[in-house]
Each structure stands twice: as C-alpha cells, then as structure tokens.
Amino acid sequence: MTKKILIYTLLIIASLTFLYPFYWMVVASLAPESEIGSLTFLPSSFSWHSYTQMFSKIPIGKAFFNSMITATITTIGVITFSSMVGYALAKMEFRGRKAIFYIIIFTMTLPFQITLIPNYITMVKLGLVDTYAALILPFMLNAFAILMFRQAFMTIPQALIDAARIDGCSEIRIIFQVLFPNIIPTIVTVGILSFMNSWNEVLWPLIVIRDESLMTMPQMVTLFSVGGRSEAQLGVKLAAAVVLALPIMIAYGFFQKYFIQSMASSGIKE
Amino acid sequence: MKKKWLPYLLVSPYIIHFIVFVAFPVLFSLVLTFHEWNIISPMKFKGFSNYIKMFNDRMFWKSITNTFMFLIIHIPLQIVVSLALAEFLNQNIKLKGFFRAAFFLPVIVSGVVVTILWQQLFGFDSGLFNRMLVSVGLSKVGWLTDPNIAMGSIAIMATWKNVGLYVILFLVGLQTVPTHYYEAASIEGASHWQKFRKITLPMINPTIFMVVILSTIGGFSLFIEPYIMTGGGPLSSTMSSVLYIYKQAFQYFHMGYSVTLGFFFAMLILGVVVIQKKYIEQGDD
Numbered sequence: 001m002t003k004k005i006l007i008y009t010l011l012i013i014a015s016l017t018f019l020y021p022f023y024w025m026v027v028a029s030l031a032p033e034s035e036i037g038s039l040t041f042l043p044s045s046f047s048w049h050s051y052t053q054m055f056s057k058i059p060i061g062k063a064f065f066n067s068m069i070t071a072t073i074t075t076i077g078v079i080t081f082s083s084m085v086g087y088a089l090a091k092m093e094f095r096g097r098k099a100i101f102y103i104i105i106f107t108m109t110l111p112f113q114i115t116l117i118p119n120y121i122t123m124v125k126l127g128l129v130d131t132y133a134a135l136i137l138p139f140m141l142n143a144f145a146i147l148m149f150r151q152a153f154m155t156i157p158q159a160l161i162d163a164a165r166i167d168g169c170s171e172i173r174i175i176f177q178v179l180f181p182n183i184i185p186t187i188v189t190v191g192i193l194s195f196m197n198s199w200n201e202v203l204w205p206l207i208v209i210r211d212e213s214l215m216t217m218p219q220m221v222t223l224f225s226v227g228g229r230s231e232a233q234l235g236v237k238l239a240a241a242v243v244l245a246l247p248i249m250i251a252y253g254f255f256q257k258y259f260i261q262s263m264a265s266s267g268i269k270e
Numbered sequence: 271m272k273k274k275w276l277p278y279l280l281v282s283p284y285i286i287h288f289i290v291f292v293a294f295p296v297l298f299s300l301v302l303t304f305h306e307w308n309i310i311s312p313m314k315f316k317g318f319s320n321y322i323k324m325f326n327d328r329m330f331w332k333s334i335t336n337t338f339m340f341l342i343i344h345i346p347l348q349i350v351v352s353l354a355l356a357e358f359l360n361q362n363i364k365l366k367g368f369f370r371a372a373f374f375l376p377v378i379v380s381g382v383v384v385t386i387l388w389q390q391l392f393g394f395d396s397g398l399f400n401r402m403l404v405s406v407g408l409s410k411v412g413w414l415t416d417p418n419i420a421m422g423s424i425a426i427m428a429t430w431k432n433v434g435l436y437v438i439l440f441l442v443g444l445q446t447v448p449t450h451y452y453e454a455a456s457i458e459g460a461s462h463w464q465k466f467r468k469i470t471l472p473m474i475n476p477t478i479f480m481v482v483i484l485s486t487i488g489g490f491s492l493f494i495e496p497y498i499m500t501g502g503g504p505l506s507s508t509m510s511s512v513l514y515i516y517k518q519a520f521q522y523f524h525m526g527y528s529v530t531l532g533f534f535f536a537m538l539i540l541g542v543v544v545i546q547k548k549y550i551e552q553g554d555d
Contacts, residue, residue: 004361007358011355014372018375018376022387037395037396038396040401081283084283085283088280100284109540109543111487111539113491113535114296114532114533115291115292115296117515117525117532118529121525202380203493203516207520226501234390237386238390241386244383249379263435263438264438
C-alpha cells in the first residue's frame with residue numbers, strides 16, 4: 001500500500017513538472033507586465049494588454065493564415081501522393097519496384113543536414129524563395145508516410161481490388177474510393193504527423209522566407225523573440241508563444257489518443 | 271498485361287521528389303565542397319581548400335564537442351527518467367491516461383514555444399528556478415549565462431520536451447515482457463529491484479537502444495534552442511553544429527564551405543548511428 005502511495009506521489013509530481021510551465025506561460029501572458037517576474041500562481045489582475053501589444057507589433061494574424069495554408073496543403077499532398085506510391089509498391093508488379101523500395105529506406109536514414117543548404121540553393125535557382133511553394137514542395141512526400149501506406153495496403157485482401165477492377169474502376173478510384181475507407185487509422189496517423197511537423201517546422205522557413213507577409217507562425221515568433229521588437233517585454237513574448245502553441249494544443253485535446261499513437265508508431269518505425 | 275505504365279505514373283511523384291530534393295542535392299553538395307560560392311557570383315574551383323579549412327576550423331570542432339556534451343547529459347537522463355515513469359505507469363495505476371497525456375504535452379508543442387518558456391524559467395534574476403533556489407537559501411545559478419552550465423541546461427530542457435514520447439515507447443516495450451517471468455521470480459523470493467535488473471532490463475534492451483538512436487539523431491539536429499536562447503553563447507558553449515552551418519551559409523554566405531560542413535557532419539551522424547546499430551546487433555546475441 002505504501003508503495004502505491006509513493007508511486008502516485010511521484011507520478012503527480014512528474015505531471016506537475018510537465019503541466020505547470022504551460023500553466024505559468026498562459027497566466028503570465030495575462031498578467032500585468034510588472035508582476036511577471038515574481039509570478040507563481042495568480043496575478044493580482046488579468047488583462048489582455050500583452051495580446052493587444054503583440055497584435056499591434058507583429059502581423060501574427062497573417063502568420064497564422066500562412067501556417068494554416070502551408071500545413072493544410074502539405075498534409076493533403078502527403079496523403080495523396082504517399083498513398084499512390086504506397087499502393088503501387090504494395091499491390092502492383094512492375095520492374096524497379098524493389099529498387100524504389102530500397103531508395104525509400106535509404107532516404108529515411110539520410111541526415112537532413114546534407115540536403116539543407118543545397119535545397120536552399122535549388123529554391124533560389126527555381127525562383128521559389130519567398131513563395132508558399134518553397135514551404136510546401138520539399139515536404140509534399142515523405143518516406144515514412146509511403147511505408148505506412150504500403151503496409152496498410154498490404155493488409156487489404158486482393159479480392160477487394162479485383163472485384164473493383166471487374167466493375168471497371170480505374171486504379172485511382174480504387175485507391176481513393178474503394179480502399180481509403182478501409183485504412184482510416186493510417187490516414188489519420190499520417191495526417192496528424194504531417195500537419196504537426198509542418199506546423200512546428202522552423203528551420204526551413206527561416207531559410208527560404210524573408211518576406212514578412214509570407215512568414216509562418218513559428219518563424220515569426222522566433223524572429224520576434226530574438227530580434228529587438230519585443231523590447232524585452234516578457235508578456236508580449238509569452239503571448240506570442242501561447243498563440244503559437246494553442247492550435248496544436250486544441251487539436252491534441254480532441255485527438256489525444258491519435259496523437260500519442262501516431263508519434264509512437266513513427267518512433268518505432270525508425 | 272494492360273496499362274504497363276500505370277505503376278510508373280503512380281510512383282512518378284516520388285521519383286521526381288527524390289531527384290529534386292535528395293539525389294541532386296547530395297551530388298551537387300559533393301561538387302560544391304570543392305568550390306567557393308556565394309550563389310550570386312560564379313563558382314570558383316578551390317580543390318580541397320574547404321576541407322583543409324574545416325579541419326583547422328576550431329569553432330566547427332567546438333560545435334561538435336558541444337553536441338557530444340549535449341548527448342552525454344541528454345541520453346542517460348532521457349533513459350532514466352522515461353524508463354522510471356514508464357515503470358510506474360505499468361503498475362496497474364488509475365488515471366493512467368491522464369498521466370500519459372500530461373507527460374506527452376511538451377512533445378506535440380513547437381520547440382519554439384518550449385524554448386521561449388524555458389528561457390524565462392532559466393532567467394537569472396526572475397526565473398522560476400533561481401527564485402526557488404533563493405527561497406531555500408541557495409545562491410543563484412547562471413543557467414544560460416555560465417559557459418560551463420548552459421549546454422547542460424539546454425540538455426535538461428530537451429529531455430523535458432521528449433520524455434513523454436519515450437515513456438510511450440518504453441510502455442510498449444514493458445508490455446512485451448511475459449508476466450509469468452515476474453510470477454516465477456516472485457515465487458523464488460526476488461525483490462522488486464532484482465526483478466527489474468534481471469528480467470525487465472534485459473527484455474527491453476531493444477527499446478533502450480531505439481531511444482539511444484532517436485535521441486542521438488535529435489541531438490545532432492539541435493538548432494532552434496540555442497538560436498533563440500543564447501545565439502550559441504556564452505563563449506560559444508552552446509554553438510551547435512547545425513547552428514554553425516546555418517551561420518556560415520546565411521550570415522557569411524560561404525555556401526561552398528557551409529555545404530562542406532553539412533556533408534561532413536551528415537557522414538559523422540551516419541557513422542555514429544551505424545556504430546550504435548552494430549553494437550545493438552551484438553548486444554542482441
């Protein structure tokens with residue numbers, strides 16, 4: 001019994017360690033600037049001051065829009081293209097299938113540090129610096145998603161595909177209309193991972209976007225907090241961090257189980 | 271066979287993507303390592319001068335040492351904390367879902383948010399940690415201002431951010447251990463610690479190595495944390511290799527040199543991961 005109490009105590013302390021900083025961040029962003037330095041639980045009063053300051057200093061609304069567009073198109077792209085490739089690898093016979101499979105495995109182990117700068121140069125030469133395309137194209141397909149879809153399609157009985165072919169379905173319709181309803185968990189997993197990775201990506205936007213009106217949220221918040229514009233105003237910085245964290249946290253609130261499963265499966269794959 | 275071209279059509283987006291964003295950049299970077307270039311003016315062939323410069327570049331080697339310093343603190347801490355929490359959660363606990371969700375929250379949030387938040391916690395005068403130290407009568411610590419401590423502080427923060435993910439991976443690992451092993455050990459009169467040492471640890475070895483490899487790759491990617499918190503300082507003690515490569519390219523516009531560093535660094539990462547994997551395979555026998 002004492003052992004159980006000890007374990008619960010440790011687990012509660014641990015969860016406070018993970019939750020309290022976020023609580024502090026939200027409360028501090030709503031506290032008067034002068035109190036943030038000594039704040040532990042509740043300020044003397046709440047105000048939106050830090051938020052109004054932030055909205056007047058940086059175009060955070062535009063950045064939110066840019067991040068939404070980028071993450072949404074990237075996610076749709078990853079699901080569409082990776083499922084097509086995964087289907088071909090799982091259910092079709094063609095020369096070079098093995099080779100493509102090994103190339104995909106190989107790209108998964110290739111560190112991004114090798115392609116980072118050359119990819120920037122490609123963007124410069126294609127004239128794509130400061131465009132949405134630069135934010136989206138490099139992430140439109142990924143090896144992990146292809147392997148997930150390949151695995152999902154391999155579990156589908158061939159009879160289902162044959163029946164659809166006899167009915168005269170094209171392969172594209174087979175993938176998206178006949179098979180997609182059968183692999184919803186995989187679509188959700190790939191969707192959550194793509195959206196979250198795109199939403200949180202910051203190094204690549206820092207490299208390819210210079211025009212403020214095209215910046216994504218993490219990039220905008222980063223440049224704001226390292227640059228001079230926050231003028232050491234803690235509350236404003238924290239408000240920006242809250243606005244950046246909120247959409248993913250809300251999504252996490254609704255789809256918590258899927259988030260955990262998706263991330264765990266991506267860990268186990270590698 | 272009808273429509274022989276169809277599978278090729280389906281895989282063509284991947285082929286194009288692979289050529290443009292993987293194959294070409296890798297080959298092109300190999301060419302670039304022998305050139306000097308700032309993108310605007312024509313490339314200049316420089317032979318091995320980039321490589322010679324790299325081997326004499328003390329800042330680059332310092333960034334690699336810094337990265338290894340980070341890993342030496344981060345990896346053991348990550349394993350001990352996540353394994354302990356997973357072991358607790360695996361004990362028939364109520365509210366398991368709540369605890370798991372709480373631990374996992376930092377994993378899904380952007381590194382930018384976590385860094386801004388911890389920058390305040392680490393603050394010298396009004397940061398939460400120093401206020402706690404002062405309140406129990408200890409002296410303040412220069413979490414981000416002391417060159418001997420700053421990288422350790424970042425390693426602690428990175429551990430906090432990722433623990434939730436590794437708790438889940440360890441939980442999956444722990445559930446693969448057959449319960450009758452423990453029952454048999456209990457009959458023999460083994461203590462909890464003995465069971466953990468003799469049964470649990472050997473059984474979840476594969477998970478431990480997976481965590482080592484994932485944290486290693488994560489550690490080698492360290493960028494946004496020092497970029498926001500310290501800019502690589504104090505005294506370059508938190509200059510990570512990715513940050514240094516970024517600075518070479520976008521502060522000094524040494525594209526050829528920056529690509530050389532990236533190329534070498536990627537080979538180093540591959541080397542470390544291959545050695546770790548070899549070690550795992552030997553450990554499995």
